[in-house]
Amino acid sequence: MAANPTAPTALWPAPHARGAVDATVHVPGSKSVTNRALVLAALASEPGWLRRPLRSRDTLLMAGALRAMGVGIDEGVGPDGSGEAWRVLPAGLRGPATVDVGNAGTVMRFLPPVATLAAGDIRFDGDPRSYERPLHGVIDALRVLGARIDDDARGALPLTVHGGGALDGGPVSIDASSSSQFVSALLLSGPRFNQGVEVRHTGRSLPSLPHIRMTVDMLRAVGAQVDTPESGGEPNVWRVTPGALLGRDLTVEPDLSNAQPFLAAALVTGGRVLIPDWPSRTTQPGDRLREIFTEMGGSCELTEYGLEFTGSGRIHGIDVDLGDVGELTPGIAAVAALADTPSTLRGVSHLRLHETDRLAALTKEINELGGDVTETADGLRIRPRKLHGGVFHTYEDHRMATAGAIIGLAVAGVQIENVATTAKTLPDFPDLWTGMLGSDGA
Ligand SMILES: O=C(O)C1=C[C@@H](OP(=O)(O)O)[C@@H](O)[C@H](O)C1
Numbered sequence: 001m002a003a004n005p006t007a008p009t010a011l012w013p014a015p016h017a018r019g020a021v022d023a024t025v026h027v028p029g030s031k032s033v034t035n036r037a038l039v040l041a042a043l044a045s046e047p048g049w050l051r052r053p054l055r056s057r058d059t060l061l062m063a064g065a066l067r068a069m070g071v072g073i074d075e076g077v078g079p080d081g082s083g084e085a086w087r088v089l090p091a092g093l094r095g096p097a098t099v100d101v102g103n104a105g106t107v108m109r110f111l112p113p114v115a116t117l118a119a120g121d122i123r124f125d126g127d128p129r130s131y132e133r134p135l136h137g138v139i140d141a142l143r144v145l146g147a148r149i150d151d152d153a154r155g156a157l158p159l160t161v162h163g164g165g166a167l168d169g170g171p172v173s174i175d176a177s178s179s180s181q182f183v184s185a186l187l188l189s190g191p192r193f194n195q196g197v198e199v200r201h202t203g204r205s206l207p208s209l210p211h212i213r214m215t216v217d218m219l220r221a222v223g224a225q226v227d228t229p230e231s232g233g234e235p236n237v238w239r240v241t242p243g244a245l246l247g248r249d250l251t252v253e254p255d256l257s258n259a260q261p262f263l264a265a266a267l268v269t270g271g272r273v274l275i276p277d278w279p280s281r282t283t284q285p286g287d288r289l290r291e292i293f294t295e296m297g298g299s300c301e302l303t304e305y306g307l308e309f310t311g312s313g314r315i316h317g318i319d320v321d322l323g324d325v326g327e328l329t330p331g332i333a334a335v336a337a338l339a340d341t342p343s344t345l346r347g348v349s350h351l352r353l354h355e356t357d358r359l360a361a362l363t364k365e366i367n368e369l370g371g372d373v374t375e376t377a378d379g380l381r382i383r384p385r386k387l388h389g390g391v392f393h394t395y396e397d398h399r400m401a402t403a404g405a406i407i408g409l410a411v412a413g414v415q416i417e418n419v420a421t422t423a424k425t426l427p428d429f430p431d432l433w434t435g436m437l438g439s440d441g442a
């Protein structure tokens with residue numbers, strides 16, 4: 001019987017590039033934008049459209065959860081007749097319902113605040129790893145704001161939100177040093193709380209600030225009033241005024257963090273990759289790749305067609321704080337392992353609580369291919385060494401799988417375990433990857 005390539009134990013022979021890549025890659029929509037847009041459209045007072053939404057495990061879980069709470073999300077074409085779209089029809093949120101969060105940080109953190117607005121019980125459960133990911137910031141804050149939640153006193157999943165149809169809201173202090181998504185979660189539902197919400201971050205550091213800016217921008221785009229540290233407010237305090245949200249017609253940008261492996265392919269093979277529709281202005285952290293991968297040896301040009309990224313044939317190490325853009329770490333570590341000088345990646349201790357412990361996983365897997373990576377208190381030190389083939393384990397982490405594929409371009413005989421895990425945010429990854437390489441392997 002033929003091996004099933006989607007079985008978690010299946011090994012995918014990562015294509016080895018035989019030359020410089022030269023490709024145009026259409027990257028699907030942003031996970032972070034799609035899941036915020038779904039939540040905001042569900043909370044709006046009128047229907048809205050979401051064009052070119054990402055359809056991946058994380059976003060289908062979000063759509064499924066909102067549907068379970070009574071929201072209409074229909075397949076359709078956009079108002080101008082072009083492109084794929086979701087029509088979102090807000091409705092009175094209700095339970096009882098069960099939400100499967102999978103291992104999606106956005107679903108497990110953004111939806112408990114939404115559930116407090118539902119009339120009825122909403123039960124949250126997910127993959128085993130979701131039980132270990134931090135959620136206490138959201139649970140504790142919601143209780144302070146008036147919610148009733150049963151979580152077996154663990155401060156984690158599984159849990160039940162006893163939705164009362166409304167929430168008082170008001171001021172709350174949280175420590176969001178383990179995830180920026182705590183702040184985003186409270187802000188997204190904030191306009192629908194009776195008193196709005198004022199979130200004060202009291203922890204020592206706050207990761208992924210661009211993702212909080214994305215939340216604020218998207219809230220403002222649907223008519224919410226948000227005061228932020230950047231708009232003259234207090235440091236580490238965000239305030240959302242209560243009010244109705246507009247239904248909008250939004251086109252989702254390509255996922256720039258998922259563009260990373262393709263840009264890395266240009267860097268690693270000394271080739272050229274064009275990513276169409278790269279936005280000229282965005283809050284996505286992946287936009288930082290223009291600067292980071294340029295420092296690592298490439299060059300890029302942002303034109304009306306998109307981002308054209310060209311490798312020089314040389315890859316340099318980098319010393320960089322990735323605290324703002326933590327989700328880029330696996331891909332940068334993979335490129336750094338192939339560089340001509342050492343790298344230090346800093347500011348990402350919170351990655352230990354992502355899809356897997358990414359610092360431990362990257363260290364182990366790159367070292368098992370002959371690499372020299374050490375974990376530091378807040379990141380990785382990577383000294384390039386000649387690598388050899390072998391199995392690259394992925395720990396159900398989509399970004400581990402794409403990191404392994406990057407290494408496989410330069411190192412013959414790399415096999416990725418469970419490449420299907422990329423479906424969390426990038427369902428067609430193996431086809432996009434082989435399509436980029438073309439029939440002659442580059
Ligand atoms: O809000 C978001 O969409 C995200 C925020 C970040 O989470 P953390 O702040 O937990 O790292 C990021 O890593 C994640 O991939 C997506």
Ligand SMILES: C=C(OP(=O)(O)O)C(=O)O
Nearest residue numbers: 103104105106327354355
């Ligand atoms: C950390 C990530 O995802 P999540 O939204 O599940 O936190 C990620 O996509 O890199």
